[in-house]
Amino acid sequence: MLNTYSKFEDILRHDQRAVAKGTILKSEGDESHSRLYVAEGWLAASKSLTDGDQQIIEFILPGETYDPTAADGKTSFLQIEALCDAVIVSIDKTAWALLLHEDHDLRNAERERDIAAQARQSERMLRLGQASAETRIAYVLIELCIRVSGRGTQFEGEFHVPLGQQQLGDFAGLSSVHVCRTLRRLNRAGVIRTGDHMDILIRDLPALAELAQVDLAALRNEIITGAA
Amino acid sequence: MLNTYSKFEDILRHDQRAVAKGTILKSEGDESHSRLYVAEGWLAASKSLTDGDQQIIEFILPGETYDPTAADGKTSFLQIEALCDAVIVSIDKTAWALLLHEDHDLRNAERERDIAAQARQSERMLRLGQASAETRIAYVLIELCIRVSGRGTQFEGEFHVPLGQQQLGDFAGLSSVHVCRTLRRLNRAGVIRTGDHMDILIRDLPALAELAQVDLAALRNEIITGAA
DNA sequence: CGTTCAGTTGAGTTGCTTCAACCCGTGTGG
DNA sequence: CCACACGGGTTGAAGCAACTCAACTGAACG
Numbered sequence: 001m002l003n004t005y006s007k008f009e010d011i012l013r014h015d016q017r018a019v020a021k022g023t024i025l026k027s028e029g030d031e032s033h034s035r036l037y038v039a040e041g042w043l044a045a046s047k048s049l050t051d052g053d054q055q056i057i058e059f060i061l062p063g064e065t066y067d068p069t070a071a072d073g074k075t076s077f078l079q080i081e082a083l084c085d086a087v088i089v090s091i092d093k094t095a096w097a098l099l100l101h102e103d104h105d106l107r108n109a110e111r112e113r114d115i116a117a118q119a120r121q122s123e124r125m126l127r128l129g130q131a132s133a134e135t136r137i138a139y140v141l142i143e144l145c146i147r148v149s150g151r152g153t154q155f156e157g158e159f160h161v162p163l164g165q166q167q168l169g170d171f172a173g174l175s176s177v178h179v180c181r182t183l184r185r186l187n188r189a190g191v192i193r194t195g196d197h198m199d200i201l202i203r204d205l206p207a208l209a210e211l212a213q214v215d216l217a218a219l220r221n222e223i224i225t226g227a228a
Numbered sequence: 229m230l231n232t233y234s235k236f237e238d239i240l241r242h243d244q245r246a247v248a249k250g251t252i253l254k255s256e257g258d259e260s261h262s263r264l265y266v267a268e269g270w271l272a273a274s275k276s277l278t279d280g281d282q283q284i285i286e287f288i289l290p291g292e293t294y295d296p297t298a299a300d301g302k303t304s305f306l307q308i309e310a311l312c313d314a315v316i317v318s319i320d321k322t323a324w325a326l327l328l329h330e331d332h333d334l335r336n337a338e339r340e341r342d343i344a345a346q347a348r349q350s351e352r353m354l355r356l357g358q359a360s361a362e363t364r365i366a367y368v369l370i371e372l373c374i375r376v377s378g379r380g381t382q383f384e385g386e387f388h389v390p391l392g393q394q395q396l397g398d399f400a401g402l403s404s405v406h407v408c409r410t411l412r413r414l415n416r417a418g419v420i421r422t423g424d425h426m427d428i429l430i431r432d433l434p435a436l437a438e439l440a441q442v443d444l445a446a447l448r449n450e451i452i453t454g455a456a
Numbered sequence: 457c458g459t460t461c462a463g464t465t466g467a468g469t470t471g472c473t474t475c476a477a478c479c480c481g482t483g484t485g486g
Numbered sequence: 487c488c489a490c491a492c493g494g495g496t497t498g499a500a501g502c503a504a505c506t507c508a509a510c511t512g513a514a515c516g
Binding site: 070123 | 351355
């Protein structure tokens with residue numbers, strides 16, 4: 001993952017900052033620091049309604065970057081939170097722009113990254129709007145599996161996500177109670193096995209893909225960046 | 229709207245193409261033509277589940293551009309459809325890249341456009357995942373109102389959208405029947421008035437914003453591009 | 457050993473969907 | 487000119503999926 005960013009490793013090393021689980025990163029007035037690079041841990045970008053319900057818009061995994069800045073260059077309309085202890089780098093806005101301008105490969109990689117992120121969002125919207133709880137959960141599991149496996153060889157059927165059922169629900173648009181029930185049902189059906197603290201083992205990937213209504217190979221190409 | 233694209237008006241004029249309502253624009257193999265510019269009419273970008281339910285991911289309004297191309301540069305994961313008779317321009321991929329490379333202003337404008345589109349999607353995901361039918365419909369109406377009003381002076385409370393209730397439902401994640409009921413309820417409450425063929429008059433904007441759970445001024449900045 | 461917190465389960469409720477009927481404006485062919 | 491079909495909107499009735507509320511469990515921790 002890191003190799004895409006080898007061009008500015010000096011920055012990455014210099015500006016690293018550890019944050020504890022639960023920390024909320026505000027970009028209030030913090031204009032110069034715009035782009036985030038996550039070296040370790042997971043972040044969640046979310047929005048909430050006035051009545052308190054929140055929707056997780058995107059997870060940011062180790063090795064990925066994210067820019068929460070709005071068009072005005074100042075404020076952010078999203079809340080960024082560390083889902084576990086994390087190490088992040090805030091990349092100076094102008095420095096980033098400079099890098100992007102100089103480095104053609106980086107620019108291309110970022111473009112592909114954007115497209116992949118966009119594709120993920122579309123898939124999620126489709127399911128948020130139209131699919132049953134079972135399909136939503138199955139899709140979330142598959143997306144996360146693909147992403148944690150990364151560009152590595154095959155799918156790793158077993159992986160861990162630093163999420164509670166509440167957060168899974170905030171992502172899939174379901175109540176935590178219903179996430180629990182759905183997960184349990186998938187367990188009983190032998191499709192997955194869940195362990196302590198969101199350890200997930202996919203036992204029957206084709207069945208899960210069927211439930212999620214995805215074509216695995218296609219989704220893979222669509223959803224993650226092609227950079228080797 | 230057009231003025232952002234004044235730099236390549238020659239292309240726009242040259243390659244215009246009229247399409248009838250309902251036409252589906254496939255990008256199958258049509259690699260060289262990647263970026264769409266909509267001169268007239270509305271397009272919808274949608275995805276569908278295997279069982280046929282479809283979700284409209286984005287509307288593309290006159291004066292806007294859209295690139296349905298996936299990361300591989302070939303296929304598209306979205307279906308683009310003309311919601312009414314439309315005039316579009318397919319901009320050659322390499323020509324577009326060249327323009328973007330040469331023209332700093334255009335590049336910036338596109339960046340802002342991307343950020344605004346991203347913000348819109350986040351708002352919609354929030355409501356798809358967490359909000360009631362009433363809130364979703366109210367939000368959709370407000371978003372569309374803001375977008376058709378554009379950067380113009382004030383909100384125009386009265387506008388028209390070339391959409392049926394079915395399509396409104398596909399966008400808001402509701403059945404057409406429930407869209408009808410909700411619209412009817414808003415009518416009775418005196419918040420809006422609907423006319424023939426999706427003519428909409430917002431009679432009580434603050435009330436609608438309250439239902440949609442949005443801060444009008446903030447949403448405006450967030451959702452549309454700042455280019456004057 | 458008590459407290460806390462996440463997950464689990466049951467019971468009851470509700471909001472949205474589905475199905476079906478009906479209305480109405482429009483187009484079409486006899 | 488009327489008869490008819492058609493498609494979109496409207497409404498009622500019935501069903502169901504997901505929600506809320508609440509109680510219980512078990513693990514982690516002081």
